[in-house]
Amino acid sequence: MINVCLLGTGGMLPLPDRALTSLYVEYSGKAVLVDCGEGTQVAVRRAGLKLSKIEAVFITHAHADHIAGLPGLLLSVGNCSRTRPLGIYVADTAADAVRAVISICDNLPYDIEYHIFPHDAAQSFSLDSVDTRLTVDTIVLSHRVDCVGYSFSLSLRAEFLPGKARALDVPVSMWRELHEGGTVTLENGTVISSADVTGELRPPIKITYITDTLPIDAIAEFAYGSELFVCEGMYGRTEKKPSMNEKKHMLMQDACALAEKAKVKRLWLTHYSPAEKDPSVYEDELKRIFSGVVISSDGMKLSI
Amino acid sequence: MINVCLLGTGGMLPLPDRALTSLYVEYSGKAVLVDCGEGTQVAVRRAGLKLSKIEAVFITHAHADHIAGLPGLLLSVGNCSRTRPLGIYVADTAADAVRAVISICDNLPYDIEYHIFPHDAAQSFSLDSVDTRLTVDTIVLSHRVDCVGYSFSLSLRAEFLPGKARALDVPVSMWRELHEGGTVTLENGTVISSADVTGELRPPIKITYITDTLPIDAIAEFAYGSELFVCEGMYGRTEKKPSMNEKKHMLMQDACALAEKAKVKRLWLTHYSPAEKDPSVYEDELKRIFSGVVISSDGMKLSI
Numbered sequence: 001m002i003n004v005c006l007l008g009t010g011g012m013l014p015l016p017d018r019a020l021t022s023l024y025v026e027y028s029g030k031a032v033l034v035d036c037g038e039g040t041q042v043a044v045r046r047a048g049l050k051l052s053k054i055e056a057v058f059i060t061h062a063h064a065d066h067i068a069g070l071p072g073l074l075l076s077v078g079n080c081s082r083t084r085p086l087g088i089y090v091a092d093t094a095a096d097a098v099r100a101v102i103s104i105c106d107n108l109p110y111d112i113e114y115h116i117f118p119h120d121a122a123q124s125f126s127l128d129s130v131d132t133r134l135t136v137d138t139i140v141l142s143h144r145v146d147c148v149g150y151s152f153s154l155s156l157r158a159e160f161l162p163g164k165a166r167a168l169d170v171p172v173s174m175w176r177e178l179h180e181g182g183t184v185t186l187e188n189g190t191v192i193s194s195a196d197v198t199g200e201l202r203p204p205i206k207i208t209y210i211t212d213t214l215p216i217d218a219i220a221e222f223a224y225g226s227e228l229f230v231c232e233g234m235y236g237r238t239e240k241k242p243s244m245n246e247k248k249h250m251l252m253q254d255a256c257a258l259a260e261k262a263k264v265k266r267l268w269l270t271h272y273s274p275a276e277k278d279p280s281v282y283e284d285e286l287k288r289i290f291s292g293v294v295i296s297s298d299g300m301k302l303s304i
Numbered sequence: 305m306i307n308v309c310l311l312g313t314g315g316m317l318p319l320p321d322r323a324l325t326s327l328y329v330e331y332s333g334k335a336v337l338v339d340c341g342e343g344t345q346v347a348v349r350r351a352g353l354k355l356s357k358i359e360a361v362f363i364t365h366a367h368a369d370h371i372a373g374l375p376g377l378l379l380s381v382g383n384c385s386r387t388r389p390l391g392i393y394v395a396d397t398a399a400d401a402v403r404a405v406i407s408i409c410d411n412l413p414y415d416i417e418y419h420i421f422p423h424d425a426a427q428s429f430s431l432d433s434v435d436t437r438l439t440v441d442t443i444v445l446s447h448r449v450d451c452v453g454y455s456f457s458l459s460l461r462a463e464f465l466p467g468k469a470r471a472l473d474v475p476v477s478m479w480r481e482l483h484e485g486g487t488v489t490l491e492n493g494t495v496i497s498s499a500d501v502t503g504e505l506r507p508p509i510k511i512t513y514i515t516d517t518l519p520i521d522a523i524a525e526f527a528y529g530s531e532l533f534v535c536e537g538m539y540g541r542t543e544k545k546p547s548m549n550e551k552k553h554m555l556m557q558d559a560c561a562l563a564e565k566a567k568v569k570r571l572w573l574t575h576y577s578p579a580e581k582d583p584s585v586y587e588d589e590l591k592r593i594f595s596g597v598v599i600s601s602d603g604m605k606l607s608i
Contacts, residue, residue: 014343014382038376039318039343046320064375064408071368071405072342076317100407101375104368106449145410222352 002027002154002205002230005301007043011211011271012065019199019298020065021271023209023230026053028129032136033057033073034150034209040069041076047299052080056087056115056127058136061212062097070098071072071105078108085111088259089136092121093146095166119146135204139222141213149210151222151273156205157181158198165197205304207233208264211271214245220234220261229264229303230296231255232271233297236282252282256289268296306331306458306509308532310604311347315515315538315553315575316369323347323602324369325575326503327513327534330357331458332433335360337377337438338454338513344373345380351603356384360391360419360431362440365451365516368403374402375409376580382412389415393440397450423450435462439508443526445517449554453514455526460509461485462502509608512568515575518549519558524565531608533557533568534600536575540586556586560593572600 003026008019020037024044031053033040044051054077060066070088090098095116102112117123120140127134133155160179170192174184183193206267208223211232214250223229233252234244244251252269261269265291272279280295287293294300307330312323324341328348335357337344348355358381364370374392381390386466394402399420406416421427424444431438437459464483474496478488487497487529512527515536527533537556538548548555556573563571571594574585584599598604 013376013383014346016346038373039346042318042320042343062408064379067408068372068375069342071372072317075368079317097408100404101372103404104366104371104401292412 002152002207002304004207004302004304005047005049006220006230006268006270006296006298007040007047008037008298009270009272009296009300010065010274013233014039014065015274017298018272018274019046020069021211021232022069023207024049024054025152027134027206028132029053029292030055030127030129032134032152033129035060035066035211036069037065038068041073042074043298049302050080051077052082054086056089058150059088059090059098059140060209061091061092061143061145062094063145066212067098067101070101071200074102074105074108074112078110079103082110085113087113087115089115089125089145090116091148092116093119096141108218119148137222139210139218141210141219142216143212143214147212148261149208149213149219149222151206151208151226153206154203156202158194158201160198168192168196170197192212207304208262210258212249214248215250220258222264223258223264226262226264228266228268228302229259229262230268230270231258233269233279234271234273235276236279236286237276252279252286252293253289254285256293259292260290262294266292266294266302268294268297268300306456306511306608307378308511308572308608309351309353310534310572310600310602311344311351311371312341312602313574313576313600313604314369314414314432314578315536316578318343318369319578322576323350324373325515325536326373327511328353328358328458329511330414331438332436333357333358334431334433336431336438336456339364339370339515340377341369342372342376345377347602350376351605354384355381356386358390358469360393362454363392363394363398363402364445364453364513365395365447365449366398367449367516370516371398371402374405378406378416382409382414384451386414389417391417391419393421393429395450395452396420397423410464423452441526443514443522445514445523446520447516447518451516453512453517453523453526455510455512455530457508460506462498462505464502472496474501482606508593509607512566514562516553518552519562520552524562526567527562527566527568530566530568532570532606533563533566534572534574535562536568536576537573537583539578539580540583540590554592556583556597557593560590560597563596564594568596570596570598570606572598572604576599 023034056217311326313323327338
């Protein structure tokens with residue numbers, strides 16, 4: 001299972017009633033965070049989530065509304081008695097800005113492990129747990145500065161079936177090895193493989209996070225089949241299209257068109273302009289483009 | 305008149321219901337800010353105040369809870385169509401950290417004017433307006449890193465008395481010169497000085513801001529006679545004294561003792577530890593030390 005919380009839905013600057021866009025993805029008792037603007041640590045607390053679970057932070061780009069909350073968050077994580085390292089995934093051209101804001105964090109009681117990757121080529125990372133594998137893929141986006149999107153695919157191991165294991169006389173001490181995909185040999189010489197005692201393979205759960213970009217075609221392919229597609233929609237007013245082209249952002253309508261093309265299950269709009277006080281006024285219009293659109297609000301949660 | 309707003313009352317980290325400590329001081333249509341932790345720009349909006357009025361930010365020290373909000377605040381000030389420079393007052397040993405966090409602010413439409421002063425000697429600055437002079441003094445504090453306190457003294461010109469001016473046949477065109485302290489010569493040769501047409505000199509209004517320090521004796525002298533003394537009080541539990549000595553902070557009781565000694569009119573406690581959920585439980589005890597103590601809450605305002 002994967003638990004997702006959209007910590008904030010704002011773009012550009014935090015408002016009293018709207019935090020900056022950031023996604024908290026929890027799986028197997030751990031969490032990763034995507035982006036960390038000013039106030040993200042407060043939004044984590046407000047949502048009742050734990051800073052201590054965060055294993056890694058993925059950064060889309062070096063604008064302040066996506067990274068300025070890092071020093072506060074890292075210091076607060078340090079106050080949770082953490083000693084194990086925390087990963088920061090960031091493209092090479094955004095790394096200096098991240099290092100600059102973090103430079104004010106003296107004496108963190110744990111190490112930062114930087115995973116710095118080329119900004120201009122798709123990447124794939126793997127974060128393993130005992131019973132799951134989280135694969136993180138990147139896409140090169142089109143913004144005023146180098147920017148990447150992320151997809152998170154959680155692969156669940158096939159369900160372990162104790163009945164089958166007992167029927168084959170597999171001792172309990174060997175169950176874990178089999179559940180994790182291994183092979184065991186019983187005392188009588190019989191070889192048992194994982195497939196003998198587990199159910200059907202389950203398709204990975206995919207979540208895609210795209211913000212601060214023109215609505216380039218490649219996004220639809222990248223997000224294809226996502227259970228959840230989190231995507232920016234700065235404005236619902238279509239007269240803002242020329243301004244969005246210039247600033248390299250997209251409209252809510254653009255995000256809906258991408259979602260329809262990508263055959264995602266649901267689209268959560270986010271990164272609203274501060275000038276869009278009530279994005280829900282566009283709901284009817286947007287549902288005609290993509291029926292699975294959700295006008296997200298801060299702290300929205302989903303378990304898949 | 306001077307309008308003061310304590311934007312937040314927290315120390316260490318921002319909480320959902322408690323912003324970090326920062327003071328907004330408004331005078332003659334302008335404002336200065338003291339400290340700018342994560343979320344201060346949101347607290348300015350929440351208090352209904354204007355980012356556009358901020359002429360200068362005064363930094364006490366380089367810890368994240370006092371400077372990490374600078375990039376977001378400066379960018380949002382830039383979104384207010386500002387072109388005139390904004391001043392940042394900071395001690396030399398804290399300047400690099402301030403520059404590092406600000407380095408992520410690309411393309412600000414105005415200049416930052418750094419006023420970098422020695423960390424180990426008291427300073428005095430003067431910010432003039434048409435009808436007022438704001439004198440800002442610093443005190444060297446005792447914290448884990450170099451830290452300074454500030455006092456703001458607003459000098460008001462003596463009240464202009466139109467009745468006296470008319471009785472002396474001073475034409476209206478000369479009133480402003482006299483109000484600003486000048487001397488004029490009438491057509492008949494009579495010399496009129498400012499004192500002839502203005503009321504009594506008014507004592508300056510003094511506000512003192514002290515946070516992140518041991519309760520050193522020098523603070524009482526520095527804050528002497530303040531209309532408002534804003535001072536940290538991390539804890540009201542006196543058993544925290546050894547820990548406060550070690551971390552170089554003070555208790556609420558220490559702040560009250562300083563306020564009593566400094567004969568200030570009122571003390572606003574601030575910079576509460578996140579562990580102090582309800583500082584008002586100490587109110588009775590604290591009032592026995594200094595009757596003018598106020599257990600501040602976020603957004604508290606005062607006009608003097």
